[in-house]
Amino acid sequence: DAGVTQSPTHLIKTRGQHVTLRCSPISGHKSVSWYQQVLGQGPQFIFQYYEKEERGRGNFPDRFSARQFPNYSSELNVNALLLGDSALYLCASSHNTDTQYFGPGTRLTVL
Amino acid sequence: AQTVTQSQPEMSVQEAETVTLSCTYDTSESDYYLFWYKQPPSRQMILVIRQEAYKQQNATENRFSVNFQKAAKSFSLKISDSQLGDAAMYFCAYRSCGNKLVFGAGTILRVKS
Numbered sequence: 001d002a003g004v005t006q007s008p009t010h011l012i013k014t015r016g017q018h019v020t021l022r023c024s025p026i027s028g029h030k031s032v033s034w035y036q037q038v039l040g041q042g043p044q045f046i047f048q049y050y051e052k053e054e055r056g057r058g059n060f061p062d063r064f065s066a067r068q069f070p071n072y073s074s075e076l077n078v079n080a081l082l083l084g085d086s087a088l089y090l091c092a093s094s095h096n097t098d099t100q101y102f103g104p105g106t107r108l109t110v111l
Numbered sequence: 112a113q114t115v116t117q118s119q120p121e122m123s124v125q126e127a128e129t130v131t132l133s134c135t136y137d138t139s140e141s142d143y144y145l146f147w148y149k150q151p152p153s154r155q156m157i158l159v160i161r162q163e164a165y166k167q168q169n170a171t172e173n174r175f176s177v178n179f180q181k182a183a184k185s186f187s188l189k190i191s192d193s194q195l196g197d198a199a200m201y202f203c204a205y206r207s208c209g210n211k212l213v214f215g216a217g218t219i220l221r222v223k224s
Contacts, residue, residue: 104155
């Protein structure tokens with residue numbers, strides 16, 4: 001079975017722009033979570049979706065939003081990009097509320 | 112709020128020897144899960160081992176085992192017969208029933224040949 005997939009792999013944007021990151025969960029998994037990992041730190045929780053509903057939100061500004069589609073894939077959107085948004089964005093999927101399995105991440109660079 | 116502390120920024124081990132990575136956490140909950148994840152230079156986060164708090168028996172996965180001390184809120188990872196491929200950043204993580212993962216700052220493990 002395919003693991004969690006994320007696209008794109010790398011992305012370069014300039015300050016003020018908008019970005020959309022995509023995630024496809026493991027087949028059969030209905031929950032998707034998003035994390036931000038700044039270099040040298042542990043991942044920080046951004047959002048969790050289960051069955052297309054938001055189940056949790058971390059301490060991130062309203063510039064960050066997400067949604068989950070009927071096929072359980074998910075998008076993370078970030079508006080008005082700041083230099084500090086440069087990070088690795090990780091998506092994780094799980095069956096119900098079980099163990100989370102991570103994708104390879106999207107590396108976002110904001111110039 | 113739950114917190115996870117990894118007090119060892121970096122550890123080294125000789126190939127074929129054993130190393131223990133430390134993790135402590137703070138929570139007022141009684142029902143939770145603990146995990147160790149490995150992140151190699153590719154930055155893919157890989158699950159190493161998981162422990163349910165209600166289980167007294169320590170989890171084991173091949174060369175990886177944990178020492179879970181619930182009263183002390185301690186969750187260390189022991190890697191036996193270390194291999195070059197074990198070199199990576201290791202993260203301890205806590206998950207409550209709310210399901211979000213709270214990660215520690217990580218420990219870099221270097222394996223010497």
